[in-house]
Amino acid sequence: MTGEWLQVSLSVPPVSREAASYILFDLGAGAVWEDNPDSAGNLVLKASFAREEAMRLMTTLPPALTRAAKSFDLPVKSFNLSMELLPLEDYAELWKAEQRPVMVSGRLILSPTFWEGDLREYFGLPEGSLPPVLKIDPGAAFGSGRHPTTFLSLKILSELAESGLTPERILDLGAGSGILALAAAVLFPGAVVEGVDTDPETVPVALANRDLNLLTGSISFSGEPLNSLKPGFSIILANLSLNPLLKLAPDIKAAAAPGSHLILSGIIAEQADELAEAFLKDGWSWLRHLGQAEWSALSFKLPDVPSGSPPSPPPARVVAPEPSLETRPEK
Numbered sequence: 001m002t003g004e005w006l007q008v009s010l011s012v013p014p015v016s017r018e019a020a021s022y023i024l025f026d027l028g029a030g031a032v033w034e035d036n037p038d039s040a041g042n043l044v045l046k047a048s049f050a051r052e053e054a055m056r057l058m059t060t061l062p063p064a065l066t067r068a069a070k071s072f073d074l075p076v077k078s079f080n081l082s083m084e085l086l087p088l089e090d091y092a093e094l095w096k097a098e099q100r101p102v103m104v105s106g107r108l109i110l111s112p113t114f115w116e117g118d119l120r121e122y123f124g125l126p127e128g129s130l131p132p133v134l135k136i137d138p139g140a141a142f143g144s145g146r147h148p149t150t151f152l153s154l155k156i157l158s159e160l161a162e163s164g165l166t167p168e169r170i171l172d173l174g175a176g177s178g179i180l181a182l183a184a185a186v187l188f189p190g191a192v193v194e195g196v197d198t199d200p201e202t203v204p205v206a207l208a209n210r211d212l213n214l215l216t217g218s219i220s221f222s223g224e225p226l227n228s229l230k231p232g233f234s235i236i237l238a239n240l241s242l243n244p245l246l247k248l249a250p251d252i253k254a255a256a257a258p259g260s261h262l263i264l265s266g267i268i269a270e271q272a273d274e275l276a277e278a279f280l281k282d283g284w285s286w287l288r289h290l291g292q293a294e295w296s297a298l299s300f301k302l303p304d305v306p307s308g309s310p311p312s313p314p315p316a317r318v319v320a321p322e323p324s325l326e327t328r329p330e331k
Contacts, residue, residue, distance in 0.1 A: 004085045006049040008057065009035070010065075011042045011080040016072050018148060018293040020045055020079075023064045027057065042078070051085055058083075102145040105158035106131055108183055110145035113137040113212065132186050135212050136179055137205070145179055149239050149265045152290045152297035154183055155320055156263050159288075160235065161187040167234030168192065171255065173248070175221055178206030180237045185219045191234070193219040196226065232257045239265040246278050253282045259304040261287075265297035269317065272296045276314060289317040 008029070012020045017034075020043075024032045029047035038044055049057065065079045099112040103123050111119060113135050120130050136145065145151060157180070167188055172181035175195030185193045195206055206221040226248060233255050238245060245264055252262065262284060267275055269291055276286050276298060284300035291297075296317065 004051050004087060006051045006054055006057075007084050007086050008047045008049060008061070009082045009084075010045045010047070011038050011040075012045065013072070013074055013078055014041075014043045016068055016074065016079075017043050017045070018295060019068050019071070020065070021147075023061070023068060027060060027064070028053065038080075042080075054083060100146070102151065103131070104145070104151070104154040104183070105162070107158055107161055107187060108154070109133045110136055110154075110179070110183075134179075134182055134186055136177060136182070136209055137212065148292040148295035149297070150179060152292055152295065152320060153180055153237055153239050153263050153265045156288055156290060156297055156299045157183060157187060157235075157237065160261060165235075165261070166190060167261075169194070169233045169257075170235040171196070171229070171233040171237065173226060173236060173238040173252070174240045174244075175206050176202050176239075178202075178209045178219075178221060180239060181206070181219055181221070182209060182213060182215060184235065184237070185215045186213075188235075189218070191218070194229065194233075195219065195221040196224050196229070197221070198223055198225065226251045226255060229255055231255045233260060235261045235263070237263045241266045242271045242275060245275060249278050249282060253279075253284075253302075256302055258302060260302045262300040262302075263297060264300070265295070267296055267298075268294045269296045270294075272298060272317070273314070276300075286314050289315045290320050291317045292320045 008024065010020055021032050024045065024047040029049060032045060032047045035044040035046050061081060065081065066076050069076045069079055099115065101109055101111040101115055101119055101122060103109050109119060109131050111133055119133060145154065168191060170184045170188060170191050170193045172184065172195040175181050175197045178195050181193050181195035184191065197203060200223060203221050203223055210216060210219050210221065231254055234257055236252055236256055238252065256262065264275060272289060279300055280286060284302055286298065287301055288299035289296060
């Protein structure tokens with residue numbers, strides 16, 4: 001492999017970690033990872049871009065960071081930015097080093113395909129207690145399980161499995177790497193799972209992850225639009241962002257079966273009430289509000305039969321521990 005890639009290094013106060021990560025991904029980063037803190041104790045994020053992106057980033061990244069600093073009431077100079085070109089071989093090794101296993105619950109572990117450690121030892125589990133392991137290669141698609149929007153969705157999905165729910169059909173809307181759909185197939189082995197994504201680059205990645213985990217009989221991926229799918233889904237997952245979720249709300253309701261469960265993520269906490277209001281108007285009941293840093297995931301349920309009852313009060317926001325703190329005990 002020859003050529004160069006652009007590494008963006010960003011030193012930020014720890015409180016702004018997720019916002020800064022989101023900015024980098026939103027600007028087209030292929031990967032974002034944490035390096036060692038700088039001498040002032042600030043978090044250091046690094047991101048990969050094509051080398052041709054340097055000029056564009058010099059004009060788009062500083063204004064985005066200025067807005068982020070103001071939103072956290074921080075001085076703009078607390079965000080330090082640098083860029084450098086590195087050989088492609090270095091990128092591959094750096095990216096792999098930051099991809100680590102995640103234990104979602106006692107029912108599911110996510111692990112990169114290239115991770116070679118002992119999972120039982122890594123998570124400090126007793127002999128014979130290793131949960132099912134889902135192998136994931138993020139490839140060109142977003143979704144390794146560590147980002148809060150994905151992790152929170154998986155936590156709520158695991159809670160539904162632990163409750164004894166037996167869904168017939170599950171939909172992952174905006175499937176990306178397929179991680180939510182694949183997890184659903186593992187947690188609900190009797191269900192038929194469909195993943196859809198309008199980004200043509202993601203479908204081959206999701207199909208490869210499906211085949212890798214030998215789940216070909218229970219799960220499919222396609223680029224079909226939501227309104228073309230056969231309705232009647234028992235669980236619908238959508239890890240998108242606020243505007244797409246609001247726009248898709250009527251089609252999501254039309255795709256759901258009576259009594260269906262809905263898990264929405266990809267939003268920050270301040271957007272939760274606006275998102276919930278739109279879905280409450282469509283007859284959903286708001287069951288769960290799970291948060292991590294500034295990110296939130298919401299879960300809803302349709303009544304088994306149409307009801308004229310007023311909506312239930314919103315649930316309290318519960319903060320979930322971060323994967324690295326919750327899933328790997330201190331030695």
